[in-house]
Amino acid sequence: xxxxxxxxxxxxxxxxxxxxxxxxxxxAKGKFVTKRAEAIKDLDDFExxxxxxxxxxxxxxxxxxxxxxxxxxxxxxxxxKVLWAKDGAEVCxxxxxxxxxxxxxxxxxxxxxxxEEAGLNQALEAAGIQPVETxxxxxxxxxxxxxxxxxxxxxxxxxxxxDVADLFHKVHGTPRKTEIPxxxxxxxxxxxxxxxxxxMGLSGGNxxxxxxxxxxxxxxxxxxxxxxxxxxVHVVITGIEKVIPTLEDLSTLMRILPRSATGQSISNxxxxxxxxxxxxxxxxxxxxxxxxxxxxxxxxxxxxxxxxLRCIRCGACMNHCPVYQxxxxxxxxxxxxxxxxxxxxxxxAGMENSIDLPHAATLCNQCGIVCPVSIPxxxxxxxxxxxxxxxxxxxxxxxxxxxxxxxxxxxxxxxxLGASLGVRYLKWLAGDTDRIRLLPTAPExxxxxxxxxxxxxxxxxxxxxxxKRKGAK
Amino acid sequence: xxxxxxxxxxxxxxxxxxxxxxxxxLKLLESAGCEVIVPDTQxxxxxxxxxxxxxxxxxxxxKKTIAEFEGFEYVVVPSxxxxxxxxxxxxxxxxxxxxWRARATALASRTYELTDFxxxxxxxxxxPGDHEGTVTYxxxxxxxxxxxxxxxxxxxxxxxxxxxxxxxxxxxxxxGFGGTFSIKFGEVSAAIAERKCDNVHASGAQxxxxxxxxxxxxxxxxxxxxxxxNTRVLHIAEVLAGDA
Numbered sequence: 001x002x003x004x005x006x007x008x009x010x011x012x013x014x015x016x017x018x019x020x021x022x023x024x025x026x027x028a029k030g031k032f033v034t035k036r037a038e039a040i041k042d043l044d045d046f047e048x049x050x051x052x053x054x055x056x057x058x059x060x061x062x063x064x065x066x067x068x069x070x071x072x073x074x075x076x077x078x079x080x081k082v083l084w085a086k087d088g089a090e091v092c093x094x095x096x097x098x099x100x101x102x103x104x105x106x107x108x109x110x111x112x113x114x115x116e117e118a119g120l121n122q123a124l125e126a127a128g129i130q131p132v133e134t135x136x137x138x139x140x141x142x143x144x145x146x147x148x149x150x151x152x153x154x155x156x157x158x159x160x161x162x163d164v165a166d167l168f169h170k171v172h173g174t175p176r177k178t179e180i181p182x183x184x185x186x187x188x189x190x191x192x193x194x195x196x197x198x199x200m201g202l203s204g205g206n207x208x209x210x211x212x213x214x215x216x217x218x219x220x221x222x223x224x225x226x227x228x229x230x231x232x233v234h235v236v237i238t239g240i241e242k243v244i245p246t247l248e249d250l251s252t253l254m255r256i257l258p259r260s261a262t263g264q265s266i267s268n269x270x271x272x273x274x275x276x277x278x279x280x281x282x283x284x285x286x287x288x289x290x291x292x293x294x295x296x297x298x299x300x301x302x303x304x305x306x307x308x309l310r311c312i313r314c315g316a317c318m319n320h321c322p323v324y325q326x327x328x329x330x331x332x333x334x335x336x337x338x339x340x341x342x343x344x345x346x347x348x349a350g351m352e353n354s355i356d357l358p359h360a361a362t363l364c365n366q367c368g369i370v371c372p373v374s375i376p377x378x379x380x381x382x383x384x385x386x387x388x389x390x391x392x393x394x395x396x397x398x399x400x401x402x403x404x405x406x407x408x409x410x411x412x413x414x415x416x417l418g419a420s421l422g423v424r425y426l427k428w429l430a431g432d433t434d435r436i437r438l439l440p441t442a443p444e445x446x447x448x449x450x451x452x453x454x455x456x457x458x459x460x461x462x463x464x465x466x467x468k469r470k471g472a473k
Numbered sequence: 474x475x476x477x478x479x480x481x482x483x484x485x486x487x488x489x490x491x492x493x494x495x496x497x498x499l500k501l502l503e504s505a506g507c508e509v510i511v512p513d514t515q516x517x518x519x520x521x522x523x524x525x526x527x528x529x530x531x532x533x534x535x536k537k538t539i540a541e542f543e544g545f546e547y548v549v550v551p552s553x554x555x556x557x558x559x560x561x562x563x564x565x566x567x568x569x570x571x572x573w574r575a576r577a578t579a580l581a582s583r584t585y586e587l588t589d590f591x592x593x594x595x596x597x598x599x600x601p602g603d604h605e606g607t608v609t610y611x612x613x614x615x616x617x618x619x620x621x622x623x624x625x626x627x628x629x630x631x632x633x634x635x636x637x638x639x640x641x642x643x644x645x646x647x648x649g650f651g652g653t654f655s656i657k658f659g660e661v662s663a664a665i666a667e668r669k670c671d672n673v674h675a676s677g678a679q680x681x682x683x684x685x686x687x688x689x690x691x692x693x694x695x696x697x698x699x700x701x702x703n704t705r706v707l708h709i710a711e712v713l714a715g716d717a
Contacts, residue, residue: 009658364618447663
């Protein structure tokens with residue numbers, strides 16, 4: 001996917017100015033947060049489960065090559081083919097080749113963020129193969145001019161019921177419906193034909209189980225099953241970090257993934273798919289391909305950002321992020337929004353392309369607290385800021401400003417002088433009032449709020465005077 | 474019982490913007506029987522440098538602060554944010570310098586956010602001040618999620634007869650300040666603050682109280698821009714000291 005993260009700030013402003021979108025974001029905000037809070041209560045020991053999930057993910061990413069080899073061996077045993085892709089371009093090439101080799105004209109897709117990373121739909125279309133998104137949210141976006149997703153599990157969360165009603169009326173040419181069940185039914189009716197006619201199904205993978213060579217899929221609409229069992233060919237595209245050791249580990253992770261993501265104790269559908277259709281079986285694909293994608297992941301192993309590879313893509317961090325809640329996902333400018341996106345985008349799509357993202361967080365640590373695999377997201381964002389500074393990627397004025405400030409702060413007398421001048425300046429700006437309406441030294445502050453006036457003198461000056469009076473007594 | 478010797482870390486923001494919070498803190502500590510010393514060479518704990526990606530600057534300021542404060546039995550900070558930086562981040566700053574890491578760890582274990590110190594360490598029975606009115610409490614992020622400051626300020630407020638606490642929705646949500654975030658992404662920051670202010674208003678409280686001046690300046694600035702000249706914005710120290 002084309003990266004637009006360099007325009008974060010402008011995108012964020014535009015989002016704030018969009019009244020309809022602001023309404024939609026407000027509606028979506030509470031739901032995820034409340035539902036998750038309720039759902040984790042049914043675990044007797046949420047923290048214990050979280051620690052166990054963290055340990056499982058650590059075990060994998062600390063020996064990623066080993067677990068991948070285990071998975072590959074088992075998957076081959078089940079009759080699947082395992083292919084490795086270095087980057088998005090290779091994903092597109094491999095999928096296109098597979099499709100061509102089976103004479104595929106149409107591909108049904110269940111949700112895959114990696115296909116977004118790779119820009120797969122465009123590549124398939126260019127090769128004359130029709131991709132059909134079947135996750136309701138993804139379908140809505142596809143028929144709306146291929147709009148990119150704004151959330152990793154609820155891709156169309158930025159749209160309101162009215163938006164979808166208008167859209168379906170326009171693209172389906174049907175009478176405008178206003179009830180969710182009616183709209184869903186309409187999408188089902190359109191998709192049914194595609195499910196029946198597609199020669200190939202394409203899915204992501206929530207987890208790859210090394211013990212059995214299986215892929216585990218968590219979905220809520222049943223489309224995942226249609227995509228993975230009806231066509232003769234099933235292609236799984238997933239990142240190399242998604243492997244886990246055993247089915248037992250899967251059950252631990254499944255206790256925490258749907259709860260963290262949608263606040264469900266279990267998703268409506270949960271599939272563990274293993275191998276190709278056997279002669280005695282009625283359903284399932286005759287050909288199963290795993291495309292395991294690197295796209296920057298291997299480079300993260302063993303770095304300061306290693307912990308990020310634990311991510312199980314639940315979206316809890318963005319759901320709880322005050323910044324994401326305020327501007328939505330599109331402003332982040334690439335596939336992954338919110339705190340996890342602000343770490344992943346610089347790592348996978350280039351630090352120089354996403355200068356703002358590590359700074360686009362208040363470091364409130366709400367994300368770190370809710371992360372089901374304990375990724376210290378604020379620490380990683382801070383570390384990225386440090387890397388930016390080291391590589392000289394921050395604006396020169398900021399770098400000099402910080403340097404001068406830190407230099408002065410190490411010299412108490414100079415600092416005291418600076419502070420008293422600063423206070424006088426602020427006091428002068430405020431005049432007779434208790435507030436400053438335009439702060440020339442930090443104009444961003446006063447764009448949307450006032451800056452309270454300082455009390456008058458610094459603490460150090462007042463305290464010194466008090467001590468002097470005390471001494472005189 | 475010998476008096477507890479406390480070093481007061483005023484914080485750069487209190488020094489600059491609201492000295493009265495520093496004096497209220499002094500009053501609270503002294504009335505609880507502490508001997509309070511205010512090292513006059515203190516400046517900033519270095520958190521802005523650390524959060525901006527300037528590790529060398531952050532380390533230099535941490536070393537300075539450690540040297541100034543390591544002689545005290547306790548260090549008290551009227552801020553969850555600076556308190557968290559000293560308590561949690563200081564030891565982590567010196568991964569490669571074991572002598573400084575040891576000194577940082579020692580200081581960290583004796584450093585407390587003000588209400589945490591009063592409620593958990595001193596276990597005060599009463600507070601010196603009085604305050605009349607309804608208040609709502611904003612839990613600042615670093616204090617709450619970094620240091621576990623949640624019940625401490627509430628238990629202290631509960632000791633004040635005239636104070637009635639009206640909890641707001643989302644009291645644990647970030648106000649949007651975020652240090653330099655507030656001046657890098659001013660519009661987003663102010664939009665987050667607006668949600669906080671809406672919650673403050675919905676609580677119906679006469680004053681919003683918090684333990685971090687950064688958050689309070691943000692909330693006050695947004696309330697005033699929204700045309701609210703009445704809701705008071707107070708630091709917990711001012712309320713407890715009866716200075717508000």
